[in-house]
Amino acid sequence: MPLRTPRPTGTSTRTLHAPRTPHARPRHRLKLRAAAATALLALAATLLAPGASHAADGGSDYCGGQCSDILPPGENGNATLADILANKVLGTRPAHTMDQLGPYSSLATGYQGLTDATIDTFFDDSSFGVPAGQVASVTSPRADVTITRDKATGVPHIKGTTRSGTEFGAGYAAAQDRLWLMDLFRHVGRGELSSFAGGAAANRGLEQEFWRQAPYTEDDLQAQIDWLNTNAGDRGRQAMADAQSYIDGINAYITAAKNSRSFPGEYDLTGHVDPITNAGDIEPFKLTDLIALASVIGALFGTGGGGEVQQALSLAAAQQKYGVQEGTKVWESFRERDDPEATSTVHDGSSFPYAGKPADPQGEALPDPGSVVPEPLVHDATGGATQATTKSPGMLPANLFDTPKKGMSNALVVSGAHTASGHPVAVFGPQTGYFAPQLLMLQELQGPGISARGASFAGLGMYVELGRGQDYAWSATSAAQDVTDTYAVRLCQDDTHYLLHGTCVPMEKLERTNSWSPTLADSTPAGSYRMQVWRTAYGPVEYRATVGGTPVAYTQLRSSYMHEADSIIGFQELNDPGFVHDAASFQKAAQDINYTFNWFYADSRQIAYYNSGTNPVRAPGVDPSFPVWGTGPYDWQGFDPAHNTADYTPPAQHPQSIDQDYYVSWNNKQAPGYTAAGFGDGSVHRADLLEDRVKALVRAGGVTRASLTEAMEDAALTDLRGEDLLPDLLQVIGSAPVTDPQEAAAVRALTAWQAHGAKRTETSAGSHTYADADAVRIMDAWWPLLVQGEFRPGLGGDLYDALAASLTVDESPSAGHGPTGAHAGSSFQYGWWSYTDKDLRRVLGEPVQGPLAQAYCGGGQLAACRDMLLATLKQAAAVPASTLYPGDDSGCAAGDQWCADSIVQRPLGGITDDRISWQNRPTFQQVVEFPAHR
Structure with a gap:
């Protein structure tokens, strides 16, 4: 890669606190004195290691132009009211709204005969920095950071001279590209979407789904911030400081955009701002909003388990049909806890036993036949809330997330021993669904202790969550191992008290009341309703039933509950070039992520895999497939209900590997002995489509970026x-x-x-x-x-x-x-x-x-x-x-x-984009091969 000229200290092209009409062209150009440029080039040349190049306004880049990515439909997710109206009337769109959708879609008919030279016909170059001739705009929202956007995709390349400035720029750029979406999701996480965006059935369904899983109070959200500041050491305190700078950047953009009326037009359409007078407010963000956002993303993609009551009901049906002994045998054969024919990501002969069937189950609390009743969530519905259906789709689609079972990402990673170059090759990415705009956004972050480019969830972009560093890349698939259990607590006194270790204590009543009026975006008649959840030391109540005639409440306890932001430590480490430098340090970073993901890694020398998550250590004899008694003896070992902490399996017991011949993952079984949280890991699995193709490539040898991408796309169709x-x-x-x-x-x-x-x-x-x-x-x-x-x-x-x-x-x-x-x-x-x-x-x-x-x-x-x-x-x-x-x-x-x-x-807002042909592949995807290393 050619050497890029860095900007001299003191040179500024700032537009202080100026809002951006999405991806507007700059009115000024960078000017350098020839002598200063020559001196800086000479200095840079002495600092670069062999094989590295220095990207314009970026960090050292060892990818040599062999890193690519794609994220449809486009980077720009903001549109003014005028933009939205033009889209509805004329079919026009703001720049970079849909420019990545075409290349992404065309791979379906163009993948055969793909070569390394033609990969970027279907992907974008993900090298660090922006070449001088490709700079579309340079904005400096404050003195210690610049945001450079490229002409091709409009991706923000954020470079800070201070760490706080880098994070401030990340927040500012995130608001430029995803402010409305971020606002929607902080309200989803708080169970307040209908009050914010209208009472359509779609909006109500979403807030009900997520608030039931994470019914946090404001004190709960603040407690999770306090936990990181107090219990996560220097990195935890740094993460919270980074998050605050990120929030400051978001709010700086809100202020500037409101003053110039360049904010998302959805605020006009939902009545938050008057489109004529500009009266009204866009509520500033705060740290607790990030916890609410994280709870939504974690519930969607980073949890596993639960469903024990439904499994108990299907077991009862099997026993009713065949008798207890044979019925249990039949049920277990369909459960396929550790099927010997299942494709596993780890296939080197090692095993990682977890969550299997105990020889002598203890503490089971199976419901009496016909006694299970779901706990009602909605109460006191009035007006538009009583309607079963509505013509208005709401600001979010009704089936945005139909189930917590999210498994759509994949990974294909091949060791250098089997590639044409001798360096590892990876094609991997998360499948987070198809939305306009995307839930993810692209960014590059360069600053003290941070050097990465890739994708981050909108509103959680303090760090790149999936992407590449200077000489390594990483990605993830949802793992969904069993970290959620169902407990039966005995009721006492009435339906709102239960026995906690022998003492009758009250359940905590959590409530959220939403009301709305019709808006330009949502014509649902005015209405209101109240959501109510009863919470115990073992989590929120899901069902009522009897067990052996005893009234119980079934609760759901998740290991990441009250710890939605703990994973920030691992992401901070993945972005730190001083922390990650090889496969082992990558695995150490992944260990600090408490959500259930399969993590994959590639650099110029090694490939690696690690399964993350806080896997609770269960009491001896507990079968995690069924409800157990919440009476003490069957609690998670070391369980502290005050902070929802417990003893967790040590890193060595998590499925992991370094330098296996290849890895494939399509949300399949992680390793022999590692029991899936639910049904479906058997002899035929979607991952077989990848396994068969990658295995054939490895046997033939000479794998390239193009051939591995072909294998992925062939499976995708x-x-x-x-x-x-x-x-x-x-x-x-x-x-x-x-x-x-x-x-x-x-x-x-x-x-x-x-x-x-x-x-x-x-x-x-x-x-x-x-x-x-x-x-x-x-x-x-x-x-x-x-x-x-x-x-x-x-x-x-x-x-x-x-x-x-x-x-x-x-x-x-x-x-x-x-x-x-x-x-x-x-x-x-x-x-x-x-x-x-x-x-x-x-x-x-x-x-x-x-x-x-x-x-x-x-x-x-x-x-x-x-x-x-x-x-x-x-x-x-x-x-x-x-x-x-x-x-x-x-x-x-x-x-x-x-x-x-x-x-x-x-x-997810006022702009719509084109439909494309079916492809079964990740939304954000990287194709990487590093030829050099630090």
Whole structure:
């Protein structure tokens, strides 16, 4: 990389406290004296290590132009009222609102034949700094920081001469790009979205979902800040100082933007500011807002476990069907706690036992049949709150986050021993959904103790959370190991008191009242309602029930509860070039992240993996899959209810590895012995699509950035059912001649589709028509029918429904009923793939490790199984596309298969962006290969 000329000390292009119309062009140019420039170049040359370059206004960069990233739809997430109106009337958008969406989308039809030289056709160069000819603007919101934006993407490159200035600039840039989104989410985290943005059903649903999980008071939020200041040492105090400077930067932008009316137009539309007089306020941010924001992000992507009551109900259904002994055996076979056929990220022969089934379970508190009642959250609804539906979508979509089961990120990392260059290669990133604007934002931070570029969640950008440093890169996937348990507390005196270690104590009543009036953005009639949660020492109450006739409240206890911001220490370390310098120091930083993530690392010499999270040490004999008594003996070891702390498993017991031949992760099993928090880690998993492709590349050797990206994208376009299950299905069907013409035609279509790679791809770029469209339609219709035909007769209706409640049967791209909702991109994470695979192989007489307890397809008889498959196949083939893809309010017409699968950038404000073809890949993604190291 060519040497860039740094700006001399004292040279300023500041626009003090000036707001920015999003990504406006600068009116001034940087001027340097030739002598000063020459002297600085000479000085820089003596400081650079071999292999390093010094980016313009950036830190030392060892990537040599071989680091790329992408984050659709675009960096700019702010639009004035005039911008919003122009978008609605004329279809125009502010600059950099959607400029990363096109390259991201086009990889689906352009990945074959990809070369290292053409990668940046589909990704952006993520080198540090901005070349002089690419500078779009330079802003200095205060004397110790500059924000330089590039012409290509508008990404802010923030450089501070002081650490406080760097963080101030990060906050200022974040507000420039995501102020409205940040404001929305601090209100979501506080359970106050409807009062802030209107009472539409969508807004109410979101605040209810998140406030139930983290019903914090203002004192609770402040206590988490105090904890870091008091208990996290120098780094904790530094983190809080950084956060305060970040907040100061946000507020500086709010003041400047309000004075010049360049703030987001959504404030006008929701009545917070008068569009004519400018009267009204944008509430300044404070440190506790960051805790509220963190609670939302943590609940979405960084937790795991819970659901023990539902699992107890499905166990009861199994025992009712088969008897206690056989029913338990059947249930365990579907639970697949440690399936020997599951693809694991760690595959070097090591194991990491955690959360497994104890030999002699202790303390179980299983509910009496029919006694479980969910704890009501909403009370005293009036006016618009009593409406079941509304035509107004609200400021956030109703199905923004349909489930806490978030698993959409992936990673492909190959050791240098198997690459063409001898240096590791990584293609990895988080899948945080598709929104306009994105939940994430891009930034580069350069300042004392900070040197990184990448993505951060809007409002939490004190540090880069996923990205690259000077000579290393890192990323994450959601891990969701079991860090949440359900406790049964005995009620005493009345429904709001419980026994805590033998003493009858009152539950804490937490309330939040929201009221609203119609606005320009939300026409929901005026209304109000109250949310109410009862909290115990074992967490908030979720259900009421009886256990052996004794009234109980079931509570949910999460290890990161009351510690939403603790992970800031780990992120601070990942951004510190003095801390991370190799795989071991990377793992040490990841150990300081208390949320449940799989972390991946690559530099020029090493690759590494570490599973983070505060994994509680459970009492001996406790089975984490079921509720246990909250009476003391079955508490987490070392449990302190006053601060929600406990003893946690030491780092050595977390799944981890350095320099394995390769790593893949698509939210799959971490390592042998490491039990998943829920159902679904079996013989067929979405991660197999990556595993098979990367393993083949490694065996061949000579892996490049291009070939690893191709492998990722090929998997991203493949129907898991078609690649890994259709061969079994066709083998059963092919055990005898198919004589029915309709059945034979369907078999031919599916066979051809399988031969073509079982892809869901357009016939050509922009055709909006699938190749093998009929086969795709048949599979979409057939899968739920064949699963029901295979398992429901043997399991019976009650048990089948109970198991389907724990693990959804299907998650095809067009499945609006799936965990991620329609038009979300992520697919095939959850489904009965493994159950079907194991059962069919058993029917075929093939060996199965970890089989289901009983045979189901045709009662285990090949001929009967075949008859069922053909009958359901014929039924599926007759389902018209207009029925299977019925059209929806996103603009898809009935029968439009491509549109039904397509990804929609769900609007989080007033600007909308284009839909794109389905791809099952991360939202933010990096492609990296470092040729040099410090």
